[in-house]
Amino acid sequence: MTPLLEVDDLRVAFRRRGEPDTVAVDGVSFDVAPGQVIGLVGESGCGKSVTAMAIMRLLPARGVRVTGSVQLDGVDLLGLSESQMRERRGKDLSMVFQDPLSSLNPVIPIGLQVTEVLARHRGMAKEPARKAAADLLERVGIPDPRRRLGSYPHQLSGGMRQRALIAIALACRPRLLIADEPTTALDVTIQAQILELLRELVRETGAALIMITHDLGVVAGLCETVNVLYGGRIVERAQRHRLFGTPRHPYTHGLLRSIPRLDAPSGEELVAIRGSVVDNLPWEHACAFAPRCPRAVDLCTGTTPLAETSGGRLLRCHNPVPASAE
Amino acid sequence: MSTTWATRRKTRIDDLSAGRSLTSEAFRRLRRDPVALTGATIVGVFVVIAALAPLIAPHGAAEAFPALQENLRPGSIPGPQDGFPLGGDQLGRDFYSRMLLASQQTLLVGVLATVIGLIVGIVIGTLAGAFGGWVDTVLMRVTDVLLAVPSLLLAISVAALAASPSQTTVIIAVAVVGVPIFARLLRGSMLSQRDSDHVIAATALGVKRPAVVLRHMLPNAIGPVIVQATLTLATAILDAAALSFLGLGDADPGRAEWGLMLAQAQSYLDVRPALAFYPAIAIIVVALGFTLLGESLREALDPKGSR
Numbered sequence: 001m002t003p004l005l006e007v008d009d010l011r012v013a014f015r016r017r018g019e020p021d022t023v024a025v026d027g028v029s030f031d032v033a034p035g036q037v038i039g040l041v042g043e044s045g046c047g048k049s050v051t052a053m054a055i056m057r058l059l060p061a062r063g064v065r066v067t068g069s070v071q072l073d074g075v076d077l078l079g080l081s082e083s084q085m086r087e088r089r090g091k092d093l094s095m096v097f098q099d100p101l102s103s104l105n106p107v108i109p110i111g112l113q114v115t116e117v118l119a120r121h122r123g124m125a126k127e128p129a130r131k132a133a134a135d136l137l138e139r140v141g142i143p144d145p146r147r148r149l150g151s152y153p154h155q156l157s158g159g160m161r162q163r164a165l166i167a168i169a170l171a172c173r174p175r176l177l178i179a180d181e182p183t184t185a186l187d188v189t190i191q192a193q194i195l196e197l198l199r200e201l202v203r204e205t206g207a208a209l210i211m212i213t214h215d216l217g218v219v220a221g222l223c224e225t226v227n228v229l230y231g232g233r234i235v236e237r238a239q240r241h242r243l244f245g246t247p248r249h250p251y252t253h254g255l256l257r258s259i260p261r262l263d264a265p266s267g268e269e270l271v272a273i274r275g276s277v278v279d280n281l282p283w284e285h286a287c288a289f290a291p292r293c294p295r296a297v298d299l300c301t302g303t304t305p306l307a308e309t310s311g312g313r314l315l316r317c318h319n320p321v322p323a324s325a326e
Numbered sequence: 327m328s329t330t331w332a333t334r335r336k337t338r339i340d341d342l343s344a345g346r347s348l349t350s351e352a353f354r355r356l357r358r359d360p361v362a363l364t365g366a367t368i369v370g371v372f373v374v375i376a377a378l379a380p381l382i383a384p385h386g387a388a389e390a391f392p393a394l395q396e397n398l399r400p401g402s403i404p405g406p407q408d409g410f411p412l413g414g415d416q417l418g419r420d421f422y423s424r425m426l427l428a429s430q431q432t433l434l435v436g437v438l439a440t441v442i443g444l445i446v447g448i449v450i451g452t453l454a455g456a457f458g459g460w461v462d463t464v465l466m467r468v469t470d471v472l473l474a475v476p477s478l479l480l481a482i483s484v485a486a487l488a489a490s491p492s493q494t495t496v497i498i499a500v501a502v503v504g505v506p507i508f509a510r511l512l513r514g515s516m517l518s519q520r521d522s523d524h525v526i527a528a529t530a531l532g533v534k535r536p537a538v539v540l541r542h543m544l545p546n547a548i549g550p551v552i553v554q555a556t557l558t559l560a561t562a563i564l565d566a567a568a569l570s571f572l573g574l575g576d577a578d579p580g581r582a583e584w585g586l587m588l589a590q591a592q593s594y595l596d597v598r599p600a601l602a603f604y605p606a607i608a609i610i611v612v613a614l615g616f617t618l619l620g621e622s623l624r625e626a627l628d629p630k631g632s633r
């Protein structure tokens with residue numbers, strides 16, 4: 001199937017005067033097929049949000065250099081003018097953010113924030129838009145939607161707000177939805193409901209979903225393909241069950257071992273990955289993960305590991321975990 | 327029916343000034359704050375008097391009375407007597423009526439000057455904050471220059487440009503003083519709105535630029551500017567009075583104005599100090615009222631100010 005979105009060699013560098021550039025995303029490539037759900041996983045600061053913002057073209061124009069290509073249906077988004085991009089945002093591709101309270105305009109009722117998008121991209125008149133907005137709120141599980149149209153964001157609970165945000169993002173049935181840690185700000189029971197809602201909605205509307213999270217649990221229940229990001233590069237990519245079953249990159253392996261599992265044999269210890277991102281080596285002449293890696297060999301601190309694909313799995317490692325280890 | 331209207335109205339006010347429940351919390355705090363209450367009381371009484379002045383003033387501002395004029399002689403101005411509770415002024419007019427009627431001029435000039443300054447300031451601040459780049463640079467250089475000039479001096483300069491002083495020139499001169507203050511303040515909070523989550527979220531939905539600026543940025547940025555307007559009302563009243571005092575004010579003899587009354591009373595300080603005393607006190611008290619109210623509003627709405 002031809003991909004809906006093709007991200008190729010995406011690179012984002014923040015420039016600051018008198019300082020070397022910060023490369024937040026360093027040659028990331030991945031595809032998303034229509035209706036596919038993929039995961040983008042990694043710990044804080046690895047470049048997940050910057051990747052998403054670059055795809056949406058939401059990074060500030062000044063002080064940021066974005067290179068590579070982001071093709072949506074064969075059109076390079078990075079080459080579009082700002083007004084062309086505004087036509088597509090919300091209509092062809094859309095995004096749900098982490099903090100539902102701060103992502104909603106505090107002085108405008110929820111209803112208006114939904115109808116605004118419908119009017120913008122579908123040219124809907126006031127009354128039909130209101131009706132459609134009520135239907136959308138009902139669909140995402142907001143009780144008494146007609147009345148809720150007049151509610152302000154602070155009058156809703158966190159879960160309701162995130163439902164409203166999802167309704168807004170999917171109002172014009174975009175073919176691609178990017179969800180950047182949509183459940184991080186919510187408590188656990190609500191998290192599960194929101195994930196379930198997202199799953200249903202993307203299936204229903206046929207939208208492809210890029211799920212950004214640091215939580216492998218979220219990925220496990222949702223994504224077909226998982227990209228593991230470390231220091232701005234994808235270090236491992238595989239089908240969900242293969243990645244969880246036989247993680248090959250020591251970082252993925254570590255991530256999996258650091259989350260508690262109910263089915264783990266009792267007595268098995270949780271192992272945290274030692275160190276933190278500040279220990280990273282530069283990718284130019286090493287593996288960034290080497291200082292924290294339990295399997296690091298001499299090669300790792302002197303040579304950049306290349307991304308190699310075999311059997312549908314992408315791996316960037318000099319000394320991967322043997323496939324039979326798990 | 328009326329209760330729903332009242333509640334709805336209240337939430338709307340809350341949401342407009344800063345959003346969140348921060349605002350309702352702020353109003354609760356204000357109601358218990360003696361400073362805010364004092365300010366609100368002064369302002370309230372002043373506004374009522376000013377609004378009703380033509381009804382409660384027994385006489386006109388320009389009306390001279392033989393009963394008062396007869397007793398006018400060098401070294402003596404008639405004091406309180408029957409029908410003239412505060413006595414007459416140097417031209418035999420009813421001082422009490424003139425004091426009341428002048429409050430109306432003060433309110434009118436203060437409010438108009440502030441509102442005009444506010445509108446122009448909002449336009450400039452919005453343009454600068456929304457567009458950034460050279461638009462911002464040019465606009466902010468101009469406001470910097472204006473801000474560098476002491477406000478009264480600026481008002482005097484503008485008023486002096488007019489061929490003949492009038493109420494309109496006073497209003498414009500005082501409005502000009504407010505413009506850079508409002509513009510700078512709004513620009514700052516517009517800039518912080520530009521990077522805020524909900525503005526990025528609106529942009530991510532493809533909302534057009536003018537709508538992002540006017541619907542998503544401006545209403546969230548304007549709170550501090552509205553608070554500042556209360557404070558500016560106080561300085562506007564002082565500046566307007568000062569202009570009149572310096573002879574750059576309203577020359578219409580048919581209207582009474584505290585600043586001008588004060589200026590003219592100077593020659594009679596030893597004869598009847600009350601002529602200077604009352605207008606001076608009135609100006610100070612009213613300006614104080616607006617300042618107290620504005621300052622406590624600002625403190626109450628400041629999320630950092632924990633009291």
Ligand SMILES: Nc1ncnc2c1ncn2[C@@H]1O[C@H](COP(=O)(O)OP(=O)(O)OP(=O)(O)O)[C@@H](O)[C@H]1O
Pocket residue numbers: 014022023024042043044045046047048049050051214
């Ligand atoms: N405006 C910016 N200026 C400079 N550097 C930035 C900027 N925004 C992000 N970065 C850098 O880019 C890197 C990636 O940030 P990003 O927000 O994508 O992380 P993330 O993976 O989304 O993390 P989290 O899980 O905490 O959201 C970080 O190291 C950060 O320091």
Ligand SMILES: [Mg+2]
Pocket residue numbers: 048049050180
């Ligand atoms: Mg992030």
